[in-house]
Amino acid sequence: MQIQVNDEMHDVHSEILADILDELGYGAARIATAVDGTFVPASRRAAFRLPPHARLEIVAPMQGG
Amino acid sequence: MLFYGEELRSRLMLGTAQYDSPSILADAVREGNPGLVTVSLRREAAGAMAGQAFWELIKAFGIPVLPNTAGCHTVKEAVTTAHMAREVFDTDWVKLEVIGQGDLLQPDVFALVEAARILTEDGFKVFPYTTEDLVVAERLLRAGCEVLMPWGAPIGSGRGLNNLFGLRAMRGHFPGIPMVVDAGIGRPSHAVAAFELGFDAILINTAVAKAGDPVTMARAFRLACEIGLDAFAADPMPERDMAVPSTPTLGKAMLDA
Numbered sequence: 338m339q340i341q342v343n344d345e346m347h348d349v350h351s352e353i354l355a356d357i358l359d360e361l362g363y364g365a366a367r368i369a370t371a372v373d374g375t376f377v378p379a380s381r382r383a384a385f386r387l388p389p390h391a392r393l394e395i396v397a398p399m400q401g402g
Numbered sequence: 403m404l405f406y407g408e409e410l411r412s413r414l415m416l417g418t419a420q421y422d423s424p425s426i427l428a429d430a431v432r433e434g435n436p437g438l439v440t441v442s443l444r445r446e447a448a449g450a451m452a453g454q455a456f457w458e459l460i461k462a463f464g465i466p467v468l469p470n471t472a473g474c475h476t477v478k479e480a481v482t483t484a485h486m487a488r489e490v491f492d493t494d495w496v497k498l499e500v501i502g503q504g505d506l507l508q509p510d511v512f513a514l515v516e517a518a519r520i521l522t523e524d525g526f527k528v529f530p531y532t533t534e535d536l537v538v539a540e541r542l543l544r545a546g547c548e549v550l551m552p553w554g555a556p557i558g559s560g561r562g563l564n565n566l567f568g569l570r571a572m573r574g575h576f577p578g579i580p581m582v583v584d585a586g587i588g589r590p591s592h593a594v595a596a597f598e599l600g601f602d603a604i605l606i607n608t609a610v611a612k613a614g615d616p617v618t619m620a621r622a623f624r625l626a627c628e629i630g631l632d633a634f635a636a637d638p639m640p641e642r643d644m645a646v647p648s649t650p651t652l653g654k655a656m657l658d659a
Binding site: 343344361362363366367368369370371374375376378379394395396397398399400401402 | 417418419420421427440441442443444445446447448449451452453454456457460469470472478482485486487489490491557558607608
């Protein structure tokens with residue numbers, strides 16, 4: 338199905354967030370996720386199912402003031 | 403002075419953005435000896451994984467991190483970002499920014515109070531970036547904040563303490579509340595002035611990162627924090643309108659014959 342990842346369209350095979358992150362190459366990276374603007378904790382990724390055309394945000398540590 | 407029960411190793415809070423290289427940031431942290439560093443969250447591209455390398459650098463500093471919600475303009479954005487930051491940085495501390503006005507990056511204090519209430523109820527320890535408005539400060543405390551962070555001047559402006567009267571009034575009105583001047587400080591002299599007013603810490607970024615020599619400037623700010631804290635503790639003399647001779651006049655020879 339197609340989803341939007343950080344503003345870019347991606348075709349992914351899985352509907353499960355944890356599997357999608359693996360598929361996209363994030364593996365064990367220190368990241369946080371939100372789907373359609375709602376935070377999805379790491380503890381829920383294995384059971385969280387994305388709807389088609391979902392907006393997935395993936396963020397990581399960055400410089401800040 | 404404790405910040406949510408934690409004694410920081412110094413009263414300098416240092417941002418990690420805008421340095422020309424990671425090694426300059428690391429050197430600035432070494433010379434500035436900050437009590438904490440501020441960090442942020444941004445989109446991570448699977449190919450680059452820039453955030454992972456940055457996290458390794460930050461971890462090596464061995465000091466607390468204060469994640470921010472920079473760039474957020476709504477309560478929902480700020481609250482969601484705070485939740486993501488808590489998971490990524492493994493801390494319930496958050497520097498809460500909700501920007502309401504683009505030109506001055508002025509906080510939307512109404513949204514700030516609401517976001518602070520939601521986050522404190524959810525166990526966050528909120529460091530709110532606010533103005534020197536006493537009413538807003540009171541609302542933030544009622545919302546559960548135990549630290550206040552009024553701006554000195556707009557973020558990145560380097561203009562110092564724009565409203566000395568307002569900051570002095572705020573400090574006087576909330577004795578015992580840990581207070582940090584956040585944003586606007588451009589020079590070590592501004593930092594000294596903040597501590598002389600009785601503020602407990604300063605939070606700076608651009609002043610160090612965009613100095614010609616960031617590492618030396620970090621050291622200058624470390625010293626300024628120490629000077630300012632000592633000066634406040636030493637209880638400066640009151641200002642007078644008229645001159646008062648410092649050399650005793652008693653016993654002065656009469657030579658004007």
